Amino acid sequence: MWYLKLILILVFAIVLYQDFKSRLVYWFLYPVIGILAFAIQLYTVPLNIAIYNLGVNLLLVSFILGVGFLYLKLRNLNIKNSIGIGDILFFVFISCTFSTVSFIVLFVFALLFSLLLHFVLSIKKEEETVPLAGYMALFFGAVYAMTFLCNGTFLYVY
Template identity: 45%
Template sequence: MILLKLILITALLLVLFQDIKDRQVYWFLFPIIGLCSGTLHYLNSSPQQFLITVFINLIFVSFLMTVVFFYSKLKLKTTITNTFGLGDGLLFLALAFSFSKLSFFILFVFGLTFSLLLHLFLKKSKHTTVPLAGYLSFFFAITYVSFWSGMINSLYTF
C-alpha cells in the first residue's frame, strides 16, 4: 500500500514538473495515476460503489470536456487543441477513478480554482499557456498527502 501511494505521488509530481517545464508530459504517467488512484479508491469502497462512482465521474468529465469543446468552437472560434491540451484531458480521465462522486466534484472544482489562482500568482512564464495538468496534479498530490496524514477525514465515502 505504501509503495502504491509513493508511485501515485511521484507520478503526480512528475506531471507537475514536466508540464511547468516543457508543457509536455509523458503519456504513460496518466494510466499510472488512474491505476494507482483507482486501486486506492477500490480498496476503500465496495466493487459496486466503485463502478457506479467511476461511471458518474466519467460522465462529469465528459460533460466538462464537451462544454470546453463547444465553447472553443463557438465562442472562441478556434479548435479545442488551441484551448485545451491532450494532457489536461488525460489527467481529467485518470482522476475520474480517484474519489467518490461528491468528493470528486468538490475537489475537481477546487482544483480548477486552485490552478487558476496559482497561474495568476506565478504568471511570469515564457509560455502563454496554462499548465493545467501540472497544477491539478499538484493540488491532488496535496489532497492525497493531507488525507493520508489525517488532515482530511474522508475522500471515498460521500
Template identity: 40%
Template sequence: MTAALTVLTMVCLGYIALQDFKERKVYWWLFPLTMLLLGLIHFLNTVEPWVFLSYISLNASFVSLIICTLYIFTRTIAKKKFLDYSLGLGDILFFYAFALGFPTFTFVILFSNAILFALLVFLVFKKKLRLKTVPLAGLMGAFLILVFGYSLIFISPPLYGY
C-alpha cells in the same frame, strides 16, 4: 498497502507536475499509470465493486460533459481550435485519471477546487512563467499531492468516506 500506493501515486503526480511546468509536455505513459494507481486506491477503499463502477461512471460522465461543453464553446463562440488551444490532450487524460480516483461527492469537490487552485496559482505566477499557457494537469497534480499528503498525515476527513 494503500499508503504505499498513495505515495507511489504522489510520485507519479509529481513527475506530471514537473514535466508540465517545464515543457508543457508529459510522458504519455504517466497518464495510464496515474489512472491505474488512482483507480486501484479508490477500488481498495470501496466496499462493493458495483459502487466503485457507479462512482467512476458518474465521474467520467461529469468530465465528458465538461469537455463537450468546452469544445462547443471553443468551436462555436470563440471560433478557435479546441485541442492545444483551450485544452491539451494531457489535460483531458488527467481529467479522466482524476475521475477514477474518488467517490463522486469527493471527486466533485476536489475537481472544482483543483481547477480553482490552478487558476489562482497561474494568476499569481503568470509573469514568472516562461511559457504563458496554463500547466493545468501539472497544477492539478500538485493540488492532489497536497491533498494526499494532508490525508496521509491527518486521518480526518477521509477521502473515501462518501
C-alpha cells in the same frame, strides 16, 4: 496501502515537473495515475461502488469537456490552442480517484487552484499556455499527502 499513495504522489510530482518544465508529459503516466487511484479507492470501497463512482465521474468530466468544446466552437476559437490532449487525459484518469461528491468538490477546487496559481506565477511574464495538468497534479498530490496525516476514508464515502 500507504506505498500506493506514495507512488501516486511521486507520479503526480513527475507530471507537475514535466508539465511545468516543457508542457510535455509522458502519456503513460496518466493511466498509471488512474490505476493507482482506482486501486486506492478499491481498498476502501467495494468494486461495484468504485465502478459506479468511476462511471459517474467520467460522465461529469465528459459533460464538462463537451460544454467547453461547444463553447470554443461557438466562439470560433481553435480547440488545439485551448486545451491539450494531456489535460484531457488527466481529466479522464483523475476520474478514478474519489467518490462522486468528493470528486466534484476536489475537481472544482483543483481548477480554481490552477487558475490562482497560474495568475500568481505568471505576473511578470506572459505565457501563452497553462500547465493545467501539472497544477492539478500538485493539488491532487497535496490531497493524497494529507491523507497520510488524517484518515482519508471520508473521501470515498458513498
